[in-house]
Amino acid sequence: MPGTLYLIPNTLGDTTALNHVIPEHVQALTAQLAHFVAENAKTARAFLKLVNAVHPLARPLQEIAITELNVNTKAEALAGLLAPLRAGHDVGLLSEAGVPAVADPGADLVRLAHQENIPVRPLVGPSSLLLAVMASGLSGQSFAFNGYLPTDAAARAKRLKELEMRSRAEKQTQLFIETPYRNGALLEALVAACQPGTLVCVATDISLPSETIRTHTAGQWKSALASGRAPDFHKKPTVFLFLAV
CATH class of the missing domain: 3.30.950.10 (Tetrapyrrole methylase, C-terminal domain)
Structure with missing residues (x-):
C-alpha cells in the first residue's frame, strides 16, 4: 500500500511567527515525517527546525531525507521522487513559501502521484x-x-x-x-x-x-x-x- 503525499504549506517569509500562519495540526503531522520533497533542502531544514521548536521531530534532522524539486529538475527524474511513497512511506511536499503546487514546481509531482493512485492530502496554510x-x-x-x-x-x-x-x-x-x-x-x-x-x-x-x-x-x-x-x-x-x- 503506498504512502500519502502531504502538501505542506510554509510561511510567507516571517520565520518568527510560525504559529500565526501554520496550524498546529499541520506542524504536528510535519514533525512525524521522515521524507520530504522541497525546492531547496537548506530552507526546508530551516523550516523543520522551526517546527521542532514546537513539535519535536520524530527523528534527528540529519536522518530526515530531503530531495529537491525545482526548475532544474528534469521531467524524467520526477518518477524517482515517488519511490518512498511506493515503498509505503508518507512524504511531505514542502513549498518554499506558501502552499505547494500553486505557482510552484510541485504541481508536476502531484499530477504524477495521481496517475499512480498515490493518495494526496493538501494541508491548510497561507496562500x-x-x-x-x-x-x-x-x-x-x-x-x-x-x-x-x-x-x-x-x-x-x-x-x-x-x-x-x-x-x-x-x-x-x-x-x-x-x-x-x-x-x-x-x-x-x-x-x-x-x-x-x-x-x-x-x-x-x-x-x-x-x-x-x-x-x-x-x-x-x-x-x-x-x-x-x-x-x-x-x-x-x-x-x-x-x-x-
Missing part, C-alpha cells in the same frame, strides 16, 4: 494569492492567476492590455507576480497600459509585520508615482491585481 484577493476588494467570484508577465516592454504592454480587456469582458480579477527587484518597473508599466479607472491592488509582504495592501485606480497610482509616492515594495514579495470596471 499569498488568495490572501491578496481577499484583501484587495476586487472580484473574488472570478479571478485568474497569470504568473509572470513578459519582461520585454512591448510584449508586456500588449499582454496587460489583453488582460484588461478580458477583465472588463468577464468581470474577472487578474493576478500576477514579478521578480521583487522589478516591482517598480511593473507597476509603472501597469498604470501606463491600463485605463485610468481600472482598479489596481498592490499587496506586499503578506502576513509579515511589514505587510501593505493598497487598492487605487490606475489613474491614482499614476499620480502617486509621478509625485514620488511609490509603494515601499522594492525587493519585497508582491502580488499585483487589477479589475477593469
Whole structure:
C-alpha cells in the first residue's frame, strides 16, 4: 500500500511567527515525517527546525531525507521522487513559501502521484494569492492567476492590455507576480497600459509585520508615482491585481 503525499504549506517569509500562519495540526503531522520533497533542502531544514521548536521531530534532522524539486529538475527524474511513497512511506511536499503546487514546481509531482493512485492530502496554510484577493476588494467570484508577465516592454504592454480587456469582458480579477527587484518597473508599466479607472491592488509582504495592501485606480497610482509616492515594495514579495470596471 503506498504512502500519502502531504502538501505542506510554509510561511510567507516571517520565520518568527510560525504559529500565526501554520496550524498546529499541520506542524504536528510535519514533525512525524521522515521524507520530504522541497525546492531547496537548506530552507526546508530551516523550516523543520522551526517546527521542532514546537513539535519535536520524530527523528534527528540529519536522518530526515530531503530531495529537491525545482526548475532544474528534469521531467524524467520526477518518477524517482515517488519511490518512498511506493515503498509505503508518507512524504511531505514542502513549498518554499506558501502552499505547494500553486505557482510552484510541485504541481508536476502531484499530477504524477495521481496517475499512480498515490493518495494526496493538501494541508491548510497561507496562500499569498488568495490572501491578496481577499484583501484587495476586487472580484473574488472570478479571478485568474497569470504568473509572470513578459519582461520585454512591448510584449508586456500588449499582454496587460489583453488582460484588461478580458477583465472588463468577464468581470474577472487578474493576478500576477514579478521578480521583487522589478516591482517598480511593473507597476509603472501597469498604470501606463491600463485605463485610468481600472482598479489596481498592490499587496506586499503578506502576513509579515511589514505587510501593505493598497487598492487605487490606475489613474491614482499614476499620480502617486509621478509625485514620488511609490509603494515601499522594492525587493519585497508582491502580488499585483487589477479589475477593469
